[in-house]
Amino acid sequence: MSVLREKILSTATDLFQTRGINSTGVDTIVAVAGTTKMTLYKYFRTKEDLILEVLKTSQSNFQGWLNAKLSASNTQPSEKIQLLFNYIEEWVTSPSFLGMGFIKASAEFPNEDNPVHQLSSQQSRDFRQFIAQLATEADIKDADGLALQLSLLFEGAVQAEQMQRGSGAIKYAKTAAKMLIDAASKH
Amino acid sequence: MDILNSDWLIRMLEKSSMQAQARMLNLFDILDDWLNAPKLNTHLTNTTSTANSQLLTHYLTIQAAKAGAAMPEMLANQLYFMAIAAIHEQLHGKQASSLQHAKQAAHALIMAQTKKETFYLPKKTVYATAASVLAVMLMAGGLYVNSSHQTGKTNIASSQQAPVYASHLPIMQASNAASPEQTAALFARVEQMRKGNCQLIEALQLPDSYRKVYFENVVLGQISTNADEQRLANTLLDKVRCNYSPMLMANSKN
Numbered sequence: 001m002s003v004l005r006e007k008i009l010s011t012a013t014d015l016f017q018t019r020g021i022n023s024t025g026v027d028t029i030v031a032v033a034g035t036t037k038m039t040l041y042k043y044f045r046t047k048e049d050l051i052l053e054v055l056k057t058s059q060s061n062f063q064g065w066l067n068a069k070l071s072a073s074n075t076q077p078s079e080k081i082q083l084l085f086n087y088i089e090e091w092v093t094s095p096s097f098l099g100m101g102f103i104k105a106s107a108e109f110p111n112e113d114n115p116v117h118q119l120s121s122q123q124s125r126d127f128r129q130f131i132a133q134l135a136t137e138a139d140i141k142d143a144d145g146l147a148l149q150l151s152l153l154f155e156g157a158v159q160a161e162q163m164q165r166g167s168g169a170i171k172y173a174k175t176a177a178k179m180l181i182d183a184a185s186k187h
Numbered sequence: 188m189d190i191l192n193s194d195w196l197i198r199m200l201e202k203s204s205m206q207a208q209a210r211m212l213n214l215f216d217i218l219d220d221w222l223n224a225p226k227l228n229t230h231l232t233n234t235t236s237t238a239n240s241q242l243l244t245h246y247l248t249i250q251a252a253k254a255g256a257a258m259p260e261m262l263a264n265q266l267y268f269m270a271i272a273a274i275h276e277q278l279h280g281k282q283a284s285s286l287q288h289a290k291q292a293a294h295a296l297i298m299a300q301t302k303k304e305t306f307y308l309p310k311k312t313v314y315a316t317a318a319s320v321l322a323v324m325l326m327a328g329g330l331y332v333n334s335s336h337q338t339g340k341t342n343i344a345s346s347q348q349a350p351v352y353a354s355h356l357p358i359m360q361a362s363n364a365a366s367p368e369q370t371a372a373l374f375a376r377v378e379q380m381r382k383g384n385c386q387l388i389e390a391l392q393l394p395d396s397y398r399k400v401y402f403e404n405v406v407l408g409q410i411s412t413n414a415d416e417q418r419l420a421n422t423l424l425d426k427v428r429c430n431y432s433p434m435l436m437a438n439s440k441n
Contacts, residue, residue: 112279121279148282149292156268156296160261166428167261175302176295183295 005043008033013054017098021051021108021116051105051116058101059123063130065091070134077137081181084134085174088154092161092170099162102127103155127151138185146184150177190221191270192242200246207253208297214247214270215290222277222286240267256300266293365414373417374410376424381408383429 011033015024026047030040044050069087070080091097102123109117128151135143157173190196196217203213247263256262273289276282365373387406403409404420405427411417 145284145288148276148285148288149295152269152272152276152285152289153292153296155272156265156292159268160264163264164261168258168426169261169265172257172262172296172299173265175299176292179295179298180292 002043004035004039008035008040008043008050009053009057012050013058013101014098016051016054016101017104021105048115052119055101055105055116055119055123059126062091062100063127077134078139081131081134081138081140082178084131084150085154085170085177089170089174092158093166097161100155100158103158104162107159124151124155127154135184138181140181140184142184146180149180153177153180190218192240194242197242197246200250207250208301211247211250211254211266211297212290212294214243214266215273215286215293218270218274219277219286222274243267251297251300254297254301256297258300262296262300265296269293269296365412365417369414369417370410370412373404373420373424374408376421377405377408377410380405380424380427380429385427385429388423388426 008029012024012029015029015032019028026037026040029050030037033040040050044053066084066087069090070083073080073083075083102120105116105120106124109120111117128147131150132143132147135146140146153173153176157169160169161167196214199217200210200213203217204210244260244263244267247266248259251259251262251266269289269292270286273285276285282288388401400411400416400419401423404411404416405423411420
């Protein structure tokens with residue numbers, strides 16, 4: 001990947017998370033990235049293309065990091081779901097955390113027909129499916145139900161954290177997640 | 188009508204229960220009923236914005252505080268976001284029971300926030316502490332009996348003037364006294380906190396016994412010499428969020 005394309009992508013990621021997607025214009029992105037509009041449009045046909053690429057990259061980074069953590073944990077499948085929120089807490093409380101792209105995008109683009117909304121909804125569903133898979137591996141009967149509960153907890157906590165950095169929302173979500181997992185495991 | 192930010196919803200929640208916790212949870216039932224009502228659910232389809240949520244989040248914040256939540260405003264925001272996401276899922280994601288699942292998740296979250304924080308000691312420590320207290324009491328009791336035999340009337344008179352436990356008090360206090368190193372470490376933490384731009388915890392949400400320790404040690408910097416109080420003060424200090432970036436540097440990031 002071109003260094004310049006990479007630079008535009010990382011600058012846009014930071015600006016979208018800190019200032020909002022709709023409030024960040026292309027002019028600001030090129031000014032902060034130290035490039036020109038012509039270069040930006042060479043790599044990304046439209047601002048919407050850039051937003052979609054930012055979402056894909058951010059989600060891929062997060063999911064890749066989470067998978068690596070779970071693989072390295074060397075635990076039984078039944079324990080992996082218990083570890084999930086520990087890792088999410090680690091991600092959310094790290095100094096470099098600026099928010100979750102698909103959660104922010106979903107709030108900023110509520111129109112169902114918008115491609116950004118569609119991609120963020122798909123990423124939300126994919127993440128829930130990932131939790132459901134962990135729940136299934138842990139022999140939890142209602143894996144889909146638990147996955148929905150945990151993903152709602154996760155999204156609520158991340159949005160609260162995006163509103164107020166260091167709020168501790170994820171800490172309480174982690175405690176609640178453990179209660180839900182324990183309750184679901186008994187059934 | 189924006190149902191999520193309506194007086195109607197607040198009235199329904201108010202009427203739904205006398206208990207603050209139940210009122211918060213009933214939000215999900217009321218929204219579920221509304222979504223299942225023919226022709227009414229269209230009012231909820233475009234309410235995914237957080238901009239106009241003040242009426243509901245303010246009400247939830249009050250209920251969360253009444254229920255004893257550690258961080259009422261944050262809990263209210265989380266519940267609101269969960270309700271929005273569940274509505275969206277129920278309307279567009281083919282999950283008919285999303286709001287009921289959200290209610291279960293909300294219940295766990297409320298439990299997590301209202302759970303009383305206690306300081307659990309490992310069993311070994313409890314047994315060791317109990318054994319040493321017992322040993323100290325036996326030794327003091329033995330000394331007392333021994334000295335009574337030796338000094339006769341004088342000690343009987345003094346024992347009538349002061350209760351027996353008074354002689355144990357300094358020993359008990361000494362065993363609970365913090366070391367100079369612990370006191371110095373806590374003092375250093377409080378001093379460090381004062382150098383930063385700190386967001387103090389909501390003292391009104393703390394139990395009375397915690398509040399006293401918090402005000403004296405963390406806010407006023409009057410460090411207690413009691414080990415238990417210092418332990419509590421350290422735990423409360425953990426919850427204080429501080430930013431130590433120099434002001435110019437912090438501003439330049441924005």
